[in-house]
Amino acid sequence: MATDAIVEVVGVRKRFGEKEILKGVDLDVPRGRITTIIGGSGSGKSVLVKHIIGLLKPDEGEVRFEGQDICRLGARALASVRRNFGMLFQHSALFDSMTVEDNIAFPLVEHTSLSGRKIRDIVREKLEVLGMAGIERQFPSELSGGMRKRVGLARAIVLSPKVIIYDEPTTGLDPIMTQNVDQMIKEAEKKFNVTSVVISHDMASTFRISDHIAVIHEGRIVEHGSGDEILRSSNDYVRRFLAAASSPHRAGLAAGGDA
Ligand SMILES: Nc1ncnc2c1ncn2[C@@H]1O[C@H](COP(=O)(O)OP(=O)(O)O)[C@@H](O)[C@H]1O
Numbered sequence: 001m002a003t004d005a006i007v008e009v010v011g012v013r014k015r016f017g018e019k020e021i022l023k024g025v026d027l028d029v030p031r032g033r034i035t036t037i038i039g040g041s042g043s044g045k046s047v048l049v050k051h052i053i054g055l056l057k058p059d060e061g062e063v064r065f066e067g068q069d070i071c072r073l074g075a076r077a078l079a080s081v082r083r084n085f086g087m088l089f090q091h092s093a094l095f096d097s098m099t100v101e102d103n104i105a106f107p108l109v110e111h112t113s114l115s116g117r118k119i120r121d122i123v124r125e126k127l128e129v130l131g132m133a134g135i136e137r138q139f140p141s142e143l144s145g146g147m148r149k150r151v152g153l154a155r156a157i158v159l160s161p162k163v164i165i166y167d168e169p170t171t172g173l174d175p176i177m178t179q180n181v182d183q184m185i186k187e188a189e190k191k192f193n194v195t196s197v198v199i200s201h202d203m204a205s206t207f208r209i210s211d212h213i214a215v216i217h218e219g220r221i222v223e224h225g226s227g228d229e230i231l232r233s234s235n236d237y238v239r240r241f242l243a244a245a246s247s248p249h250r251a252g253l254a255a256g257g258d259a
């Protein structure tokens with residue numbers, strides 16, 4: 001076990017019918033850092049994060065949160081462990097008929113018995129920290145795409161999770177929006193002092209934000225390390241994946257001394 005891994009995935013296997021998607025995944029997620037999981041579409045990235053948050057149970061192996069195997073917990077204990085995770089999906093999945101305030105307040109209303117006034121205070125504070133003070137009464141449809149992402153983030157962190165999971169947060173976004181979301185992920189890490197797990201297939205974004213990168217292929221983590229370590233990987237799949245990505249990474253690859 002790594003010295004300070006907040007999440008450890010150990011030998012996880014998962015099959016759906018005939019198809020084994022995860023074939024023994026090992027992954028340590030270092031506390032307080034940004035870890036990105038990259039891999040081809042359909043390689044099992046979302047399936048892996050669903051194990052991390054306890055939405056799926058492995059056929060074999062363990063998922064530990066702060067040292068505790070969450071796969072064998074009962075429903076109530078698991079629900080309380082899940083409070084440590086905030087999720088942000090590709091589509092912010094805001095409720096269109098609710099104001100920004102009610103959207104962000106939703107998890108607090110569902111999971112706490114805080115007073116309405118206290119809840120409003122928390123919502124206001126999150127909006128301020130994320131640079132969106134005063135938009136409480138607006139509706140999602142009145143906001144730009146970037147603002148909607150930020151509101152989604154405010155909602156994801158409103159219960160003060162220790163880990164935020166971003167599943168393909170930049171898919172379908174233009175390069176400028178992608179950079180905004182990257183910036184938001186970095187900001188969230190600093191301002192809320194969280195551990196971040198990002199699922200991505202965007203290489204530029206991955207190398208910009210990550211402290212740690214893990215590459216999944218054919219059901220296993222085939223490489224992991226810092227961006228530099230990934231660029232210098234001798235793993236055949238990693239090299240092909242990098243080569244297929246856009247030119248800045250080829251430049252990076254050359255700079256890595258392997259060209
Ligand atoms: N609940 C499920 N039941 C059956 N097959 C699934 C289920 N969830 C995912 N899969 C399959 O697992 C594979 C990996 O899916 P996924 O993790 O979503 O890929 P990605 O890396 O693109 O996120 C896909 O072939 C998908 O169809």
Ligand SMILES: [Mg+2]
Pocket residue numbers: 045046047167168
């Ligand atoms: Mg996915």
